[in-house]
Amino acid sequence: MRCLSRLFTTGLCLLVLLIGAPAWALDPARKVDEYTIARWTMEDGLPHNLVHTISQDRDGYVWTGTWEGASRFDGRRFTSYGAGAVPGLEIEGVRAVTPHPQGGMVLSLGRVGPGVLRFHEGRWQRLAGPAGTLADVSVLRFGPDGVLWIGTDHSLFRMGAAGDLQEIGSTHPRLANERVLAILPLPDGQALVGNRHGLFRVERDRATDWGERTALPHTSVLAIQSSRWGGILVGGSAGVWRIENARAQQITGERAEAMLEDRNGNLWISTLDGLRRYAQGGHETLGERNGLMGRLAPALFEDRDGLLWVGTTNGLYRISDGPVFGLARSSGLRDIYVRAIIERPGQGVWIGHPMGVDVWQAGQSRAVPLAFDGKTDPSVLSMANARDGGLWIGTYDQGVIHLPAAVDGVQGPPWRIDETDGLPSSHVRALLERADGSLWIGSNEGVTVYRDGRIARHYDADDGLPAGNVYILYETAQGVLWIGTSNGMAMMRRDGTVQAWMPMSDFPAVAAFDFLADPDGSLWIASDRGLLHWRNGVFMQFDHRQGLPNNRLFRLLEDDNGDFWASSNRGVFRMSRAALTAVENRHLARLPVEAFTHADGLPSSQANGASAPAGWPMRDGKLWFATANGIGVIDPDDARRQRAQGVTLVMEAVEVDGRVLPLQARYALAADTRRVVIRFTGLNQRAPERLRYRYRMVGFDRDWIETDNGIAHDAVYTNLPAGKLRFEVQVMNAPADWSKQDGVVTRTMDLDKAAPWWLRAWAVAIYVVLLGLVGWAVLLLAMRRHRHRQRRLEALVEARTSELSDKNAQLEQAGEAHARLLEQLAYQARHDPLTRLANRRAGDAFLAEALEVSRREGRPLCVALLDIDHFKAVNDRYGHAFGDDVLSQVAALAEQLAGGHEDVLIARYGGEEFLVCQQLPWSIARARLEILREGIAEADIDTPDGGSLRCTVSIGVAELGAGQDLRDLLRIADERLYRAKQQGRNRLVSG
Numbered sequence: 001m002r003c004l005s006r007l008f009t010t011g012l013c014l015l016v017l018l019i020g021a022p023a024w025a026l027d028p029a030r031k032v033d034e035y036t037i038a039r040w041t042m043e044d045g046l047p048h049n050l051v052h053t054i055s056q057d058r059d060g061y062v063w064t065g066t067w068e069g070a071s072r073f074d075g076r077r078f079t080s081y082g083a084g085a086v087p088g089l090e091i092e093g094v095r096a097v098t099p100h101p102q103g104g105m106v107l108s109l110g111r112v113g114p115g116v117l118r119f120h121e122g123r124w125q126r127l128a129g130p131a132g133t134l135a136d137v138s139v140l141r142f143g144p145d146g147v148l149w150i151g152t153d154h155s156l157f158r159m160g161a162a163g164d165l166q167e168i169g170s171t172h173p174r175l176a177n178e179r180v181l182a183i184l185p186l187p188d189g190q191a192l193v194g195n196r197h198g199l200f201r202v203e204r205d206r207a208t209d210w211g212e213r214t215a216l217p218h219t220s221v222l223a224i225q226s227s228r229w230g231g232i233l234v235g236g237s238a239g240v241w242r243i244e245n246a247r248a249q250q251i252t253g254e255r256a257e258a259m260l261e262d263r264n265g266n267l268w269i270s271t272l273d274g275l276r277r278y279a280q281g282g283h284e285t286l287g288e289r290n291g292l293m294g295r296l297a298p299a300l301f302e303d304r305d306g307l308l309w310v311g312t313t314n315g316l317y318r319i320s321d322g323p324v325f326g327l328a329r330s331s332g333l334r335d336i337y338v339r340a341i342i343e344r345p346g347q348g349v350w351i352g353h354p355m356g357v358d359v360w361q362a363g364q365s366r367a368v369p370l371a372f373d374g375k376t377d378p379s380v381l382s383m384a385n386a387r388d389g390g391l392w393i394g395t396y397d398q399g400v401i402h403l404p405a406a407v408d409g410v411q412g413p414p415w416r417i418d419e420t421d422g423l424p425s426s427h428v429r430a431l432l433e434r435a436d437g438s439l440w441i442g443s444n445e446g447v448t449v450y451r452d453g454r455i456a457r458h459y460d461a462d463d464g465l466p467a468g469n470v471y472i473l474y475e476t477a478q479g480v481l482w483i484g485t486s487n488g489m490a491m492m493r494r495d496g497t498v499q500a501w502m503p504m505s506d507f508p509a510v511a512a513f514d515f516l517a518d519p520d521g522s523l524w525i526a527s528d529r530g531l532l533h534w535r536n537g538v539f540m541q542f543d544h545r546q547g548l549p550n551n552r553l554f555r556l557l558e559d560d561n562g563d564f565w566a567s568s569n570r571g572v573f574r575m576s577r578a579a580l581t582a583v584e585n586r587h588l589a590r591l592p593v594e595a596f597t598h599a600d601g602l603p604s605s606q607a608n609g610a611s612a613p614a615g616w617p618m619r620d621g622k623l624w625f626a627t628a629n630g631i632g633v634i635d636p637d638d639a640r641r642q643r644a645q646g647v648t649l650v651m652e653a654v655e656v657d658g659r660v661l662p663l664q665a666r667y668a669l670a671a672d673t674r675r676v677v678i679r680f681t682g683l684n685q686r687a688p689e690r691l692r693y694r695y696r697m698v699g700f701d702r703d704w705i706e707t708d709n710g711i712a713h714d715a716v717y718t719n720l721p722a723g724k725l726r727f728e729v730q731v732m733n734a735p736a737d738w739s740k741q742d743g744v745v746t747r748t749m750d751l752d753k754a755a756p757w758w759l760r761a762w763a764v765a766i767y768v769v770l771l772g773l774v775g776w777a778v779l780l781l782a783m784r785r786h787r788h789r790q791r792r793l794e795a796l797v798e799a800r801t802s803e804l805s806d807k808n809a810q811l812e813q814a815g816e817a818h819a820r821l822l823e824q825l826a827y828q829a830r831h832d833p834l835t836r837l838a839n840r841r842a843g844d845a846f847l848a849e850a851l852e853v854s855r856r857e858g859r860p861l862c863v864a865l866l867d868i869d870h871f872k873a874v875n876d877r878y879g880h881a882f883g884d885d886v887l888s889q890v891a892a893l894a895e896q897l898a899g900g901h902e903d904v905l906i907a908r909y910g911g912e913e914f915l916v917c918q919q920l921p922w923s924i925a926r927a928r929l930e931i932l933r934e935g936i937a938e939a940d941i942d943t944p945d946g947g948s949l950r951c952t953v954s955i956g957v958a959e960l961g962a963g964q965d966l967r968d969l970l971r972i973a974d975e976r977l978y979r980a981k982q983q984g985r986n987r988l989v990s991g
Contacts, residue, residue: 025263025306027321031363032277032284034325034633036601037291041315045078047071049294051311054301055097057105060648060683062309064299064316065094070107073316074650074681075688086124089113096140096151106148108137116140116150122653122663129163143185149193151180156193158205172207175200184224184232192232194221199234216241216248222298223259233267235259240269251278258300260308268308270296275310275319289330292317305645305686320686323638324596326603328630332365333358336603338626339611342383342391343618347406350391351631352380352611357393370401372414381611382442384431392439394428400441400450417441422455423448430612432473432481440481442470442612447483464498465490471610474515482523484512486610489525508532508541513609514556516564526553526566526609531575533584540584542575544856547591549573554609555625557617559636567607567615567625571597572634579737592735594643596634599689603630642733647691648683649731649745655679669753671722674833678715678749682731692736695729706736716841719828722755832908834884835891843907843915847966850905850919854960861917862925863969864957865977866894866932868912869985874949882944887912889941890951898932922959929955929988937986952986 026035041049048066055063062073069082069091081091093110100106104120106127114135116127126132131150139151150157154177155169169175174197182194191202192210199211199221211218211234219238227233231244235256241248251267258270267278274287275296286292292310299311308319328336333351340352348361350368356377357368371377375398382394389405390412399418406412418426423441430442438451446460447470461467468487475481481492489512490500501507509529516524522535530543530551543551550570557565564575574594582588597605604627608614615625625632654661655677656669669676682691694704695715707713715727727749730738738744757763789796830842838846847863854861868874868890875883891906894914899906903919916932918925933953940948956977958969976989983989 025302026266026308026319028264028266028279030321030325032286033290033331034321035286036320036322036325037286038318038320038599039291039293039315040073040078040317045071045080046316047078047080047082049315050313051297051299051316052095053097054299054309054311054316055099055105056301056303057099058103059650060304060685062301062303062685063097063105063107064311065097065107067093067110070094070097074683075685077681081119081124083112089117089124091117091124095138098140098142101142101146106140106142108140111135127159127163129159130165131157131159131163134165139180139183141183141185141191143189143191144187145189147185147189149183149185149191151183151193153179156180156183156202156207158191158202166205168202168205168207171205172200172209174198174209175207181220181222181236182224184226192224194224194234194236196220199224211248214243214246214248216243222256223300225259225261227261228263228265233259233261235269240267252283257296258298260300260302262302262308263306268300270298270300270310272296275300275308286319303685305684307685318685320601321638322601322687323635323642324601325633326601326627326630327360327365327633328603331360331630333630334365334367336630337608337628338631339381339608340383340394340613341616341624341626341631342385342613343616344385344391349616349618349624350383352383352393354379354396356380357383368403370403370414373416381427381429382431383613384433384439386433387437392431392433394431394441395426397426399423399426400428400431400439417450417455424458424460427469429610430470430473432475434475434481435479440473442473442483444469446470447473459492459498464500466500466502469610471511471513472515472612474517476517476521476523477519478521482515482517484515484525486511488512508539511610513554514612514614516556516558524556524564526556528552531556531564531566531580533580542580542583542591546583547593549593549595552609554607555613555615557615557623559617559623560621561636561640563636565615565623565625565634565636567609567627567632569606571595571600571602571605572607572623572625572632574636574639574735592737594639594690594735596632596639600687602627602632604628604632607632642687642690643743645684645686645733647731647733647745649729649747650681650683651729651747651749652679652681653677654749666750666752669720669751671754671756673720673753674718676717676720676751678717678727678729680713680715680729680747682713682745684733687733690734691731692734693729693731694736694738695727698726698728699723700725704730704738716844718839718841719825719833720751720753721825722753722759725751725753727751832891835888835908837891837895837914838905838907840907840909840915843905843909843917846905846907847915847917850917851960851966851969853919859919860921860925861919861960861969862922862957863960863973864916864918864925864929864955864988865909865970865973866914866916866929866953866955867977867981869952869954869981871912871951874951878944886941886949886951889939890914890936890953893936893939894932897935898928904928916955916957925959926957926988926990929957933986933988954980954985955988956980957988957990 040046047068051064051066053065064071069080072079083090083092090113092112094107096108098106100118104118106118109115115133116131116137118125118127136153137150138153141149146161148159150159155167156175158166158168178195180193180195184192193200193202198218199216200207201210217238219236221234221236223235225233231242234241237255239253240251240256240259242251254271256269260268269276274285274292276283276285294312294314297311301309310317335353335355338351338353343349348359351358356370357380358365359368378395378398380393381396384392386392391403393401399416401414401416403414404412417423424445425443427444428441432440438449441448446465448455449457459465466485466488468485470485472484479494483490488500488502488507490498492498503510509527511528512525514526525532530541530548531553533540542548550568553566553568555567562577566573579592583591596602606628608626608628617623623634651663656673657675684691693713694706696704697717700720730744730746732744832839850861853859874886894906905917907915909915933955937952943949954977956973958972960969980987980989
């Protein structure tokens with residue numbers, strides 16, 4: 001009983017700590033279908049798709065163990081540690097990873113070079129004593145007292161703080177020579193252990209069969225965890241049990257491959273059918289229909305942000321509950337190409353799509369039958385609530401359908417308005433029932449008014465409306481009707497007069513998709529040229545020049561906080577009203593925009609528009625948007641909390657002239673240091689793609705350098721000046737408003753670069769002494785001349801005047817020399833001193849600018865990586881001096897054969913590797929590269945021994961495709977360069 005009391009107290013303490021913790025957790029009020037699942041595989045950098053174990057270190061990196069080694073994940077990039085990654089260690093077959101109480105991670109190795117390792121501050125080291133070479137380790141757990149419990153395929157061990165290793169498995173016949181499957185260290189130095197025979201308790205260094213004492217069946221125990229509600233949870237082949245008051249009570253009889261009770265007290269179990277959440281007496285399952293693929297492994301982990309991480313045979317999965325989730329076929333929608341969304345009081349959310357209308361109510365979807373008069377269910381383009389409680393439905397080719405309000409739960413028969421009733425077109429994209437009860441219908445033939453059971457009026461180009469499809473009908477509180485079309489926009493006043501704005505003349509866009517009016521009479525317009533603000537007859541335009549990721553905006557909604565949300569073909573954008581006002585008043589140069597895409601949980605980044613309403617603000621504050629792959633649901637309050645989520649900023653590595661240095665706060669650099677690389681990353685596993693960075697080298701960079709393009713976060717500097725420098729890096733959650741320092745995390749690093757000998761203090765002192773001696777000699781000479789020329793005053797004046805003129809000329813020459821030196825330094829900062837080509841920093845800047853131009857103007861972009869074949873052999877045979885000469889000559893040939901054009905940049909990217917960036921069509925770019933390769937191969941280079949040498953190059957080239965960023969482009973080019981090497985070198989691989 002005393003032991004059970006201690007267990008209960010421990011569970012209670014854990015509960016109190018977790019309640020008081022500021023960390024997030026998965027929202028228990030959501031259905032599991034509303035969670036967002038992200039997946040990573042070997043193609044993303046995971047060492048192997050079968051994930052055995054998952055854990056997290058103090059910084060926030062997520063660690064995984066696989067057959068092919070371990071990996072450290074910052075949310076976007078994997079750093080893999082496999083066989084050969086660490087000299088002297090064969091890191092493979094990692095089945096256990098756990099954080100060390102004093103920092104770093106402890107992990108197990110496989111049969112090749114077995115043992116237990118610790119990774120701390122960038123260094124690997126075997127544990128001291130026998131544990132460092134212990135074979136077949138399957139489980140690692142640290143106890144509260146710092147004791148490491150080690151389970152192997154053959155026994156159980158206990159390692160004390162001093163490194164002494166004690167075998168516990170031999171104290172019980174069912175633990176000896178048996179694989180340990182689970183360990184739960186207890187606060188009093190004891191532990192619970194599971195294997196295929198059941199549950200055991202280790203007390204005073206001896207094991208007893210605790211499962212037998214608590215009436216737990218003799219079955220495999222795969223997972224053990226303290227419950228926040230008291231007692232112990234035990235999962236295995238016979239299901240999951242709760243042990244409390246020395247008795248076992250079964251929760252489920254399904255086999256549990258892994259088990260986890262989250263900080264909300266929900267129980268998650270990995271079963272053969274998927275991942276199940278048990279809560280409030282029921283359960284829900286996440287499986288293949290949700291995107292959770294493969295057989296679930298024992299890897300199930302809740303990180304410090306409350307996210308769930310799952311390992312399967314098909315990779316690593318993250319389950320999150322961000323501000324965005326989607327409704328698609330798995331939610332019951334008949335068609336996922338959603339066109340229109342509208343909420344009806346007490347009747348749920350009505351969803352229009354090509355197969356008709358579905359209703360989402362109480363977490364379920366049902367179809368609404370609309371087939372009548374011998375016609376099938378229509379393709380729905382628009383909807384509007386009717387004042388009689390019914391619903392108006394605009395269709396693709398069946399006109400307008402009126403669905404009467406249900407009476408006593410019975411739906412009345414629908415009826416139709418189409419061309420037989422005088423409707424000019426049955427293609428209806430916009431509907432609006434106005435205060436007087438009239439129905440206004442927008443089609444590809446203009447606007448039609450239906451009143452008192454008949455067509456009362458029709459407006460088209462003859463009445464002053466723009467010609468084209470009508471996309472939106474919007475009525476302000478003042479009774480003004482705004483009409484958005486594919487060819488401009490119009491306003492109809494209450495007296496029936498019409499004012500139109502035509503494309504690209506008095507209207508700065510072509511199509512108007514949505515309107516939103518302010519109380520002051522001004523109007524916000526979602527258009528194909530960005531967000532427009534019409535006030536006092538003047539348009540203010542917000543587009544990519546002010547920071548919008550995409551100019552084509554479809555649906556415009558305002559949340560309860562006054563922020564604007566606009567859907568587009570690149571996701572949904574949030575813009576604060578205050579920021580819009582600041583940009584409009586020229587108090588802010590760029591608009592901070594928060595973009596939500598498929599990576600955040602939207603079913604698709606491509607939203608749908610040109611139909612109404614393509615989104616709806618729900619009564620619960622959530623915003624629903626129509627997309628090409630279902631409905632995107634956004635909770636603005638959750639988005640605001642996510643923006644306030646804490647971020648950890650980590651300096652990962654410092655590399656000086658190719659040598660990685662230990663991490664420290666200050667570095668002393670030699671005077672001949674040429675290249676410094678500083679790697680950093682921000683850690684926010686909930687939304688890593690929303691992190692924005694900027695950095696600068698104080699004493700070198702004039703301004704901050706911003707980076708958020710997904711490329712590895714490396715700050716690369718060449719030819720830094722001598723003196724004291726400070727590197728500063730900052731990170732914050734998007735949108736990046738750097739003026740708000742409360743959300744910014746900063747890290748700094750000091751560098752002290754030594755001056756060359758001719759600029760050191762002793763050299764300067766010698767210069768001063770020499771200058772003094774020269775001055776004294778000049779003075780003596782002047783005095784002597786003065787004594788000899790006293791009688792020739794005029795000649796003396798002329799001599800002095802001539803001397804002063806000479807001095808002025810010297811000063812002018814010194815000024816010119818100084819200016820040339822500054823120009824040289826500026827040139828060296830962006831060029832490689834050996835080849836005189838652009839350096840990597842200049843190449844990366846050109847790439848980033850070329851990518852922006854390609855996305856904005858649709859220009860092609862081809863990137864090639866070129867590597868000199870067998871260059872090491874050249875260095876080995878002729879020496880590095882001749883190798884440098886070869887690099888210079890190859891660089892000159894490359895510039896001669898392929899450079900010299902405004903849309904082409906050739907840069908030295910490192911060692912014997914060059915970058916060729918061409919803003920040219922694929923065929924032309926590839927042909928130029930072939931000419932370049934052949935030209936280099938045919939060039940003779942004189943060798944020091946009097947002979948000649950011909951060099952060849954291997955080239956990997958990639959073309960920018962849809963949805964790719966620079967990291968993808970460089971990775972593809974690098975993979976193709978590797979294939980060129982594999983296929984025999986001296987070749988170009990482009991596919």
